[in-house]
Amino acid sequence: MTMQNSADQIDDMAPEAQADAPEDRVLADGHWSLKHGDEIYGPYTFEAMETYIAEGRVAGHSVIAPSGTEDWTEAKDVAMFAGFFDEEKSKVTASTPSHPQDRRTVYGPKKGQVDRRKRPDTSNFLIITDIKSRHGATLEQSIMSLGAALKVANNAWVVNCTGTAPGLLNQLSKVLSSQDGLFIADATRDRTAWYNFGPETDAKIRRVWRRPV
Known part of the structure; x- marks a missing residue:
């Protein structure tokens, strides 16, 4: 997943208002800012960031920081989000079969097929x-x-x-x-x-x- 450069990917992300929180804001509040070029967007909750990662709007190389700070870091290096990008890498690896005949497999609900994307409920x-x-x-x-x-x-x-x-x-x-x-x-x-x-x-x-x- 990559953060697209096109404006349509970020049009609905309003630029960040002047933050009034101290720089030592605890990361647990879940509010994050996204830096794209010279623009800063946010703040976003943890849940919003999780959605953006799933949609590909925030990639591992996207630069983020806790809102109200200047601690800009690539998203894949932030402990709270690193697992999401590790998971995406494993998906890519798992979906690239070693044997040519395996590449014909199509995931879906058809009889005889196994949906490898299914995960346990807990x-x-x-x-x-x-x-x-x-x-x-x-x-x-x-x-x-x-x-x-x-x-x-x-x-x-x-x-x-x-x-x-x-x-x-x-x-x-x-x-x-x-x-x-x-x-x-x-x-x-x-x-x-x-x-x-x-x-x-x-x-x-x-x-x-x-x-x-």
């Missing part, structure tokens, strides 16, 4: 927290309300529920402070998302957690 998640504020009890309530959940350690839960790792991160991080950390692993889809671990830990996680080839 996923298995491992959620690990690093709470330094007073929000631990509130966060635990939020985690237990996601679906079938079991607390396996003081700071770890296994959960089966709908959603994605970035989506749960956005939802749960809203109750955290800037002192707290959160790590979510989607064991079903092999995706991860994390919050507030700092650039050094961020880089180490990316090196350690590698998708199988």
Whole structure:
């Protein structure tokens, strides 16, 4: 998916108004700005960004930042959205068969065909927290309300529920402070998302957690 240069892709995105939020706005509020050339668009909620990524209007190389800041970064390098672009890469790989005869397969509802795009209704998640504020009890309530959940350690839960790792991160991080950390692993889809671990830990996680080839 690429961010088209044509104006019709972004005509309905109004240029960003002057932001009145401080630069240390917590990413959990889900509001993001998009920089396209010399224009800045937004702010957009996490859900809106997710839609734009699915539509191809925001690509991995699109430059975004939390609204009210100048922390411009390519979307694929932002932890909350990286999983979406990894997923798109896997789709491209999976849809390019190794054998010529396999290329004749057409996905759809016809008899004898398997729709490989179908996904399970729920996923298995491992959620690990690093709470330094007073929000631990509130966060635990939020985690237990996601679906079938079991607390396996003081700071770890296994959960089966709908959603994605970035989506749960956005939802749960809203109750955290800037002192707290959160790590979510989607064991079903092999995706991860994390919050507030700092650039050094961020880089180490990316090196350690590698998708199988």
